[in-house]
Amino acid sequence: MILRKSILRQFKEKKFQYFGVIILLLLSIMLYVSMSMGISTLDNRNDQFKEEYMQEDFHMILANEVSSDQLEEWEKNYNLSLEERLYGDIPYNGNGTTLRLFSNTNKINIPYASEGKLPEEADEIALSPVFAKAHHITVGDEIDVKGRTLKVTGLVYLPDYIYVLERESDLLSDPNTFGIGMTTEHTLQSIADKTVTQILGNEASEEERNAFKSAVTENYSLLKWMNQEENPRIQFVESEIESSETMITTLPLFILALSVFMVLMIMKRRLEMQRKEIGTMKALGYRNSELTKHYMMYATIIGLVGSILGVTAGAALSIPITDLYSNYFNLPSISYFDWDPRVLVIGFFVPNIILLIMTYFVIKKPLQQSPLDLLRPKDTSKGKKSLLERLPIINKGSFISRFRIRLLARSKARAVYILLGVMFSSILLIFGATMYKGMDGIVDSTYKDIMTYNYAAHFKTLQQEETTKGESPFTVAEADIIEINGEKAKEIEQQSMIYGIEPDTEHIQLQTEDGKLLHSTLKNGVVLSEPFASALGLSKGDTITLENAYNNKTIEKEVTGIAKVYIGFSIYSERSEVNEFLGYPKGVYTAKWTEDKPDNSEDVLFIENKQDIIENFESTSSLTRYSVFGIAGFAFLIGVIVLTLITNLIVEENSPSISLFKVMGYKDQEISRLMINVYTPIVLLGFLLSVPIGILSIEQLMNSIVEQTGFAMPVQLSWLMILISLMIILFTYYVSLFLSRRKLKNVSLQEALNKQQD
Structure with missing residues (x-):
C-alpha cells in the first residue's frame, strides 16, 4: 500500500514527464489504429463494391458499330460477359464544368444508388454524391442542363469511376469542374452533342481476354482498349491502399520508439535518485520481486493509459478517415465500420509488451546490488575523460x-x-x-515546359488530311516494353502509350532535367517519360524491345533520353517509325496538337x-x-x-x-x-x-x-x-x-x- 502511494505521489510531482510520455505513446498508437482501421474499412468497401456491382475487367471503344448478335457470339466463343454503355460529355452551368452522363447497365458496372433511385423516365438524372455536394444539389431538385430541365432522382456510384477523373492522364479529381451521372439512353442522346459507345467486359481469364482482343483487332478498328489494371479510375484507390501500408507502420513505430526510449531514461533516472530508498527497503526485508513489481508499475500505468487512450482515439478517428477517403474516391458506404481485431490487439498489446520488457532490463541491474552498496553514495567518476573532452582545442x-x-x-x-x-x-x-x-x-x-500546345484533338479513325499552321499531327497507341537489354522486363500495371511525333514540332518540347532538347535523338531511338524510366530502372543507352498491344509486333530501340515528363508511362518516337510499327500507312495520324480550339466534329473522339x-x-x-x-x-x-x-x-x-x-x-x-x-x-x-x-x-x-x-x-x-x-x-x-x-x-x-x- 505504501509503495502504491509513492507511485501516485511521483506521478503528481513529475506529471509533465509522465504526461509527455503518455502523449507520445498515445500518438503512436492512435496513428497506427486509425490509419490501419481506416484503410482496412476502405479496402473492404472497395472489394465489396467491385464484386457485388460487377466492376469491369476491361472496356473498349470501336470505330464501327457492333450488333447484339456479334456481342452474343463473342460472349459464347470467349467465355466472357459483354455489355454496351453510352456516355456523353455535356457542359454544365457554362463555367467550364463538364458533366459526363452514362446510360444504365444491368450486367457490368452496375450503378449503386445510395439515395433516391436510378432514372427510369425521360428527363430524369442521378448524380455522383461528390458532384452534387460541390454544386449544392439534393435529391428532388431540378437542374438545367443545356437549356433542358432534368429532375435529380438519386445519388449514384459507378464501379469503374471510383476515382472520378475526366481523363486517364489526370492526377487529381475535382468535383467542381467534372462530375458523372446517369440518365436514360433517350435523354442522353437528345442532350449530348455526341455520344460514345463503350463495350464493357468481365468474367474472362487473361488468356481469353488476350484472344478476344486479337480477334477484335482483326475485324474492327480498335480505338481504345483499357484493362482494369491500367485504369486509374479503378487503380488509384488500390494504389493508395498499398502505399499506405508502409506509412501505417513506419511513422507510428518511430514515435513508439521515442516514447519507449523516454520511459527507459525516466526509469533509469528514477532508480538513480532513489538508490538509498531502494537500499533501505531491501534492508527492511522487501524482496527483489516486490521492488521489481513496484517499479514496473510505472511502465504499466504509462502503457495502459497510453494504449487505452490511443486505441480509443484511433478507433474513433478511423471513422472520419474512412469517410474522407470514401468521399475522395467516390466509394459508397456499403459497410460503415469494420473492426479489425488484429489491429486492436497489435495496437494494445505490442506497445505494452515492448515497454514492460525494456523496463524490466533497466530495473534488473540496480536491484541486483546489495542493500549496503545501494545505501552508499554512487561511485563518482574517476576522472577519465571522453574522446571529445580530450581534444586540445576544447581544453583551451x-x-x-x-x-x-x-x-x-x-x-x-x-x-x-x-x-x-x-x-x-x-x-x-x-x-x-x-x-x-x-x-x-x-x-x-x-504542362508548361514540355507540352506547349493548347488543345489536343483525338480522332475516331485514321486521318490523312494535311494539317494547317498552328497544328502538329501525331500518332498515339498502346505499346509495352517487354525486354530490356535482352532480358524480360517487369510488367507494368499502368497503361503505357507510344507517341509518334514530328521531330520539328513546336507543340511538345522533350527536354532533359538540364533543359537539353531531345528531338534530334528520335531518329536514333526513343525518348521515355520520367515515370516509365523510374518504374523499369531505365537510363540513357539502354536497349528496349517494344510490343504493339494490338497485333503483337515487336521492334527494338535504344533509349536516347529521359524527358522530364512526370505524368504517365510514355514513349516518344518519330511518327513514321511509329506508323510502321503499328501497321498504319506512313502519312496518317490519330490526333493533333493545336493552338486554337478545334471543331468537335463527328470524327473527333474527344478534345x-x-x-x-x-x-x-x-x-x-x-x-x-x-x-x-x-x-x-x-x-x-x-x-x-x-x-x-x-x-x-x-x-x-x-x-x-x-x-x-x-x-x-x-x-x-x-x-x-x-x-x-x-x-x-x-x-x-x-x-x-x-x-x-x-x-x-x-x-x-x-x-x-x-x-x-x-x-x-x-x-x-x-x-x-x-x-x-x-x-x-x-x-x-x-x-x-x-x-x-x-x-x-x-x-x-x-x-x-x-x-x-x-
Missing part, C-alpha cells in the same frame, strides 16, 4: 564551453535521443516542403484542353498544400514534447548544481546557457542530417509508388524551404527551452545544501 576554451562540453559528452543517450527526435521532426518538415514544391514542379515541367488540366490540378493540389501545415504542426508537437522532456530531465538531474550556481551569483539566464542550451549543436546537426536523409527517403517513396500511380514527383527543395524548415525546428527548440526555464527558476538555493546533507 572558457569555463562555460568546457562545462557545456562535459555535460554533453557525459549524457550521450540523451544527445542521441534529441538527435533522433529532431531528425524525425525535420524529416516530416522536409517531406511536407518537398510535396509543396513538387506539386508545382509537376505542372511547370510537364483535351490543357488549360483545364492545369486548372484542375492547381485547384485540387491546394488540398495537398494545406496538408503541409498539418505536417508542420505535427512535427512541431513531436519536437516540443521530445525536447522539453529531455531539458526537464536535465534540470531535475542537475538541480544541486543549478542551486550552487545560484548561490555563486549566476543568473537564471546564464545557468540556462550553461545547462539547458547545451544541445543546440545537436539540434543543428540533427536538422543538417535530416535534409539529405529526407530527400533520399522521399525519392525512395516516390520510386516505390510510381508504378501504381503513373506519375513521378520531382524532388525539388529550395534553399528558402530549407531555411523555413530550420526556422520551425529552432522555434520548436526554443519553445521547449522556454518551458524548461520555468522549471529552472523553481530550483531553490537550498538544493545544494540538501544534497551535501544527503
Whole structure:
C-alpha cells in the first residue's frame, strides 16, 4: 500500500514527464489504429463494391458499330460477359464544368444508388454524391442542363469511376469542374452533342481476354482498349491502399520508439535518485520481486493509459478517415465500420509488451546490488575523460564551453535521443516542403515546359488530311516494353502509350532535367517519360524491345533520353517509325496538337484542353498544400514534447548544481546557457542530417509508388524551404527551452545544501 502511494505521489510531482510520455505513446498508437482501421474499412468497401456491382475487367471503344448478335457470339466463343454503355460529355452551368452522363447497365458496372433511385423516365438524372455536394444539389431538385430541365432522382456510384477523373492522364479529381451521372439512353442522346459507345467486359481469364482482343483487332478498328489494371479510375484507390501500408507502420513505430526510449531514461533516472530508498527497503526485508513489481508499475500505468487512450482515439478517428477517403474516391458506404481485431490487439498489446520488457532490463541491474552498496553514495567518476573532452582545442576554451562540453559528452543517450527526435521532426518538415514544391514542379515541367500546345484533338479513325499552321499531327497507341537489354522486363500495371511525333514540332518540347532538347535523338531511338524510366530502372543507352498491344509486333530501340515528363508511362518516337510499327500507312495520324480550339466534329473522339488540366490540378493540389501545415504542426508537437522532456530531465538531474550556481551569483539566464542550451549543436546537426536523409527517403517513396500511380514527383527543395524548415525546428527548440526555464527558476538555493546533507 505504501509503495502504491509513492507511485501516485511521483506521478503528481513529475506529471509533465509522465504526461509527455503518455502523449507520445498515445500518438503512436492512435496513428497506427486509425490509419490501419481506416484503410482496412476502405479496402473492404472497395472489394465489396467491385464484386457485388460487377466492376469491369476491361472496356473498349470501336470505330464501327457492333450488333447484339456479334456481342452474343463473342460472349459464347470467349467465355466472357459483354455489355454496351453510352456516355456523353455535356457542359454544365457554362463555367467550364463538364458533366459526363452514362446510360444504365444491368450486367457490368452496375450503378449503386445510395439515395433516391436510378432514372427510369425521360428527363430524369442521378448524380455522383461528390458532384452534387460541390454544386449544392439534393435529391428532388431540378437542374438545367443545356437549356433542358432534368429532375435529380438519386445519388449514384459507378464501379469503374471510383476515382472520378475526366481523363486517364489526370492526377487529381475535382468535383467542381467534372462530375458523372446517369440518365436514360433517350435523354442522353437528345442532350449530348455526341455520344460514345463503350463495350464493357468481365468474367474472362487473361488468356481469353488476350484472344478476344486479337480477334477484335482483326475485324474492327480498335480505338481504345483499357484493362482494369491500367485504369486509374479503378487503380488509384488500390494504389493508395498499398502505399499506405508502409506509412501505417513506419511513422507510428518511430514515435513508439521515442516514447519507449523516454520511459527507459525516466526509469533509469528514477532508480538513480532513489538508490538509498531502494537500499533501505531491501534492508527492511522487501524482496527483489516486490521492488521489481513496484517499479514496473510505472511502465504499466504509462502503457495502459497510453494504449487505452490511443486505441480509443484511433478507433474513433478511423471513422472520419474512412469517410474522407470514401468521399475522395467516390466509394459508397456499403459497410460503415469494420473492426479489425488484429489491429486492436497489435495496437494494445505490442506497445505494452515492448515497454514492460525494456523496463524490466533497466530495473534488473540496480536491484541486483546489495542493500549496503545501494545505501552508499554512487561511485563518482574517476576522472577519465571522453574522446571529445580530450581534444586540445576544447581544453583551451572558457569555463562555460568546457562545462557545456562535459555535460554533453557525459549524457550521450540523451544527445542521441534529441538527435533522433529532431531528425524525425525535420524529416516530416522536409517531406511536407518537398510535396509543396513538387506539386508545382509537376505542372511547370510537364504542362508548361514540355507540352506547349493548347488543345489536343483525338480522332475516331485514321486521318490523312494535311494539317494547317498552328497544328502538329501525331500518332498515339498502346505499346509495352517487354525486354530490356535482352532480358524480360517487369510488367507494368499502368497503361503505357507510344507517341509518334514530328521531330520539328513546336507543340511538345522533350527536354532533359538540364533543359537539353531531345528531338534530334528520335531518329536514333526513343525518348521515355520520367515515370516509365523510374518504374523499369531505365537510363540513357539502354536497349528496349517494344510490343504493339494490338497485333503483337515487336521492334527494338535504344533509349536516347529521359524527358522530364512526370505524368504517365510514355514513349516518344518519330511518327513514321511509329506508323510502321503499328501497321498504319506512313502519312496518317490519330490526333493533333493545336493552338486554337478545334471543331468537335463527328470524327473527333474527344478534345483535351490543357488549360483545364492545369486548372484542375492547381485547384485540387491546394488540398495537398494545406496538408503541409498539418505536417508542420505535427512535427512541431513531436519536437516540443521530445525536447522539453529531455531539458526537464536535465534540470531535475542537475538541480544541486543549478542551486550552487545560484548561490555563486549566476543568473537564471546564464545557468540556462550553461545547462539547458547545451544541445543546440545537436539540434543543428540533427536538422543538417535530416535534409539529405529526407530527400533520399522521399525519392525512395516516390520510386516505390510510381508504378501504381503513373506519375513521378520531382524532388525539388529550395534553399528558402530549407531555411523555413530550420526556422520551425529552432522555434520548436526554443519553445521547449522556454518551458524548461520555468522549471529552472523553481530550483531553490537550498538544493545544494540538501544534497551535501544527503
